[in-house]
């Protein structure tokens with residue numbers, strides 16, 4: 001953005017249409033007056049339209065007003081009539097269909113034609129567009145590249161309702177609490193505690209407890225309670241305390257960011273340097289990290305074996321315990337059924353002598369069977385649930401040493417076990433999130449900048465895609481009044497029909513004008529439906545695009561300086577007195593000398609033929625007086641107009657060259673210089689002549705003779 005220009009606007013109220021109420025809403029929406037002004041200057045129509053009371057049209061007019069002031073040149077400085085503005089809008093709509101992002105679509109509205117006196121701006125724009133034309137030569141037909149661009153959107157912010165419910169910050173220190181609240185309260189609970197017992201009570205409800213002072217850590221903490229100590233709440237890294245926020249940013253924008261990374265790679269591979277802030281290696285690192293981020297903001301499953309192991313173990317704990325216990329009980333049943341007790345002689349003597357009770361003997365035997373079965377059971381559980389050393393040790397507490405039959409797990413211990421397992425799952429999860437968030441946090445700012453730059457890239461690239469689709473070429477700027485071209489194609493016709501006849505034409509001082517025919521004011525005559533209106537429209541398209549700094553729809557085109565552009569379309573019928581007066585008033589500007597281009601289509605229909613021929617003659621005379629002005633008037637009254645003027649005015653003609661084999665008109669869409677076109681009625685008579693025979697044909701032959709001088 002041009003900062004010097006930016007300073008020209010110091011307040012919202014300076015812009016047309018902004019009253020106190022709207023200004024207030026804009027400031028509220030964007031956070032400050034400067035931010036609102038910036039959005040207007042940057043043409044952020046989408047954000048502006050979100051403000052209550054600001055419609056899309058109003059947002060656009062604000063942006064154009066601001067841009068006009070910033071550039072010192074408004075849209076109406078060049079586009080002088082409603083139809084000139086309409087034609088520009090139609091062109092813009094066509095160009096917008098090539099935009100891949102809504103950003104580019106919106107910003108396109110801020111490109112408008114500048115008068116020749118602002119050649120600095122035109123040249124600036126030409127240089128901007130020229131860079132993109134080179135890129136579009138290589139990439140405009142690359143479907144994959146286009147598909148990537150279509151995925152780029154404005155970055156979504158981290159959702160305001162994101163909360164980490166498994167975490168709490170606890171402290172007894174007011175300063176620490178204030179600092180922690182300021183940074184983290186939006187996302188997790190920050191709680192004041194007065195005593196150790198309160199600390200323990202609160203801490204127990206969370207799987208992660210964060211402290212910034214060690215006041216309560218000097219006490220003996222109950223088992224399983226492991227608060228994490230960080231140094232300073234105002235300096236603690238966000239990725240440590242709340243990795244979810246960092247991850248959520250990337251998760252919400254995952255598709256867009258991945259697309260942007262691939263866009264950069266594609267551009268670089270195609271030989272265009274783009275976004276130097278990140279090296280190829282850094283792009284790869286970021287891509288690798290992003291592949292680990294799930295759409296839900298959690299690390300993707302299946303990439304971390306330890307996380308997967310713990311998750312599966314926790315999920316399967318109950319069903320596997322039940323089935324394994326069942327099998328063990330059946331095994332024990334069978335063992336017991338098959339068992340018999342054989343006494344040794346020694347044991348018999350001890351029993352008889354009362355040195356041993358039969359009960360003890362049985363208990364000893366049973367204990368052996370029970371312990372063996374429990375050991376096998378634990379072994380099996382560890383294997384099936386893929387337990388590591390620490391979890392295997394915890395298994396011991398599940399089964400009592402005392403014989404109990406059928407075998408069963410102690411419920412209270414099982415509950416504890418489950419809790420511990422889930423706690424270590426949460427801890428592992430958090431540490432994985434932190435690792436990932438730490439890697440990504442480095443990329444946060446570059447990514448924000450990258451997405452912005454790609455959105456801006458699309459603006460230029462879309463224009464270049466439009467140019468490439470219609471095979472547009474940059475015009476050559478020439479010093480004197482004139483517009484001349486070879487193989488021009490009316491964009492609106494081409495967009496509708498695909499292939500059309502290219503047309504060559506020239507008016508004024510260009511190398512395309514035939515010798516001695518550099519007239520700046522011409523009348524264009526021609527057969528009905530010959531293409532006069534289409535040619536006028538093509539001239540208008542070339543002038544408007546050329547003054548926007550854009551390429552134009554002609555193989556070669558020379559364009560002289562135009563300061564003001566007047567375009568008058570064909571009127572639908574004779575105008576009433578009021579409308580006639582208004583039209584005439586618009587021409588009064590011709591009294592001032594300056595480079596004006598006037599394109600007018602059948603102006604004669606504004607009033608009755610005799611009067612309009614005189615009026616047109618008068619207008620043309622005035623136009624011819626100014627060395628810098630050009631005028632091209634389509635008219636069926638060229639002969640009548642010439643009769644009413646002394647000024648030398650060239651008449652060119654679009655002619656039908658004759659009739660084809662099926663007696664259809666063959667039109668040469670290229671105007672013939674200095675020729676009043678034969679009119680269609682003559683050809684129609686000829687058609688009838690050739691179609692008929694006998695007396696009827698004689699009649700048409702008679703009529704045809706009437707056309708001979």
Ligand SMILES: Nc1ncnc2c1ncn2[C@@H]1O[C@H](COP(=O)(O)OP(=O)(O)OP(=O)(O)O)[C@@H](O)[C@H]1O
Nearest residue numbers: 500501502503527528529530531532533534535669
């Ligand atoms: N260069 C071209 N290539 C192909 N078709 C064209 C071309 N120019 C014009 N046409 C066709 O001819 C039709 C009539 O063109 P246009 O309206 O420009 O003629 P016109 O001379 O202004 O007619 P009128 O005298 O009736 O106003 C267009 O709608 C289009 O279909």
